[in-house]
Amino acid sequence: MVWGYFKKMVIADRLAIFVNAVLGNIAGETGAHLLVASIFAAVQSYCDFSGCMDIVGGFSQILGLKLEENFNHPFFSRSAAEFWRRWHITLGTWFKDYVYMPMVISPRVIGLSKKVRDRFGTRPGKVVMTVVPLMAVWLLTGLWHGTGWNYIVWGLYWGVLIMCSTIFAPEMKKLTKALHINTDAGSWKVFQIVRTFLVFTVGRMITLPGSLRQAGLIFRHLVLDFHPENFFDGSMYACGLDPRNYILAWICIAVLMVVDHMQEKGVHVREHIAGSNIVFRWAVYYTAVFAVIVFGIYGPTYNAADFIYMRF
Secondary structure: OHHHHHHHHHHHHHHHHHHHHHHOOHHHOOHHHHHHHHHHHHHHHHHHHHHHHHHHHHHHHHOOOOOOOOEOOHHHOOOHHHHHHHEOHHHHHHHHHHHHHHHHOOHHHHHHHHHHHHHHOHHHHHHHHHHHHHHHHHHHHHHHHOOOHHHHHHHHHHHHHHHHHHHOHHHHHHHHHHOOOOOOOHHHHHHHHHHHHHHHHHHHHHHOOOOHHHHHHHHHHHHHOOOHHHHOOOHHHHOOOOHHHHHHHHHHHHHHHHHHHHHHOOOOHHHHHHOOOHHHHHHHHHHHHHHHHHHOOOOOOOOOOOOHHHHO
16 A cells, blocks of 8 residues: 555656646647656556555455456556556456457457458458457547547557557568567567557557647647757756656656566565565565655645546
8 A cells, every 4th residue: 555655646646746737838848848748647647547556455455355456567568469458457358358359259240351351361351350349449448538539549549559560460570580680689678668658658648638639739849849958958847846856756767667677577575575574674664654754745736535547
């Protein structure tokens, strides 16, 4: 529960200050500010939602209940499809069981696939069996998150990406082989992880500002008004967070990534701490609790019970 509070109150709510300040003046911001705000927004959504799940999951364990896992370190995913197998797992499972699989075995989809296969060949027929259910799932996923056009475009964005990665997997394999890319190398894995995170960040830009027009304005500034010098001239400190809080935000993100990486590698951090000697164990507990108390975001206009996913 303390780790969930840290992700929600220390990381997510701190990043929200920067994100809200920049999004409140998209027309007047540069591409560099909007890029940092988009990265912060991606991490904010993860920390806010997974932090909520950690708090709920921890409290449930106090009552002797174990909830289904909802996140499995999605920022270490190497593809769009893998990302959504790790993010909001219960929602993905529901759509798979009640939308995707029923459509795959639907007589109409099977009949359409057969017609395409007879006319164009085996591979196009298999593509139909993949594309129709997949696009239906992602269109509905977009509508589940919101009814605006930006959410529909967001759903189609992910659907097309996953569809293309599935359909053209053989060609991509041939391309990497032709370019002599060692797919087992650590650098290639890091590239795939960074690429997937950026893909998620772009998707976040579509829904984040609230309308397609504002989203288009963000992309326009990223291309035509970037100003890379803003990373070093101190102007970031004018976007809601003072220098100490801005630097602390990046430090907290680094801590998050380190802990998630340890867990990704199979290190059970909580069990490891619980198995340590009493002095070290309680030193960690007190440090974690006071980190939330000291570095958490508070104020008269702040509501700690406000979670992003309660709006969907």
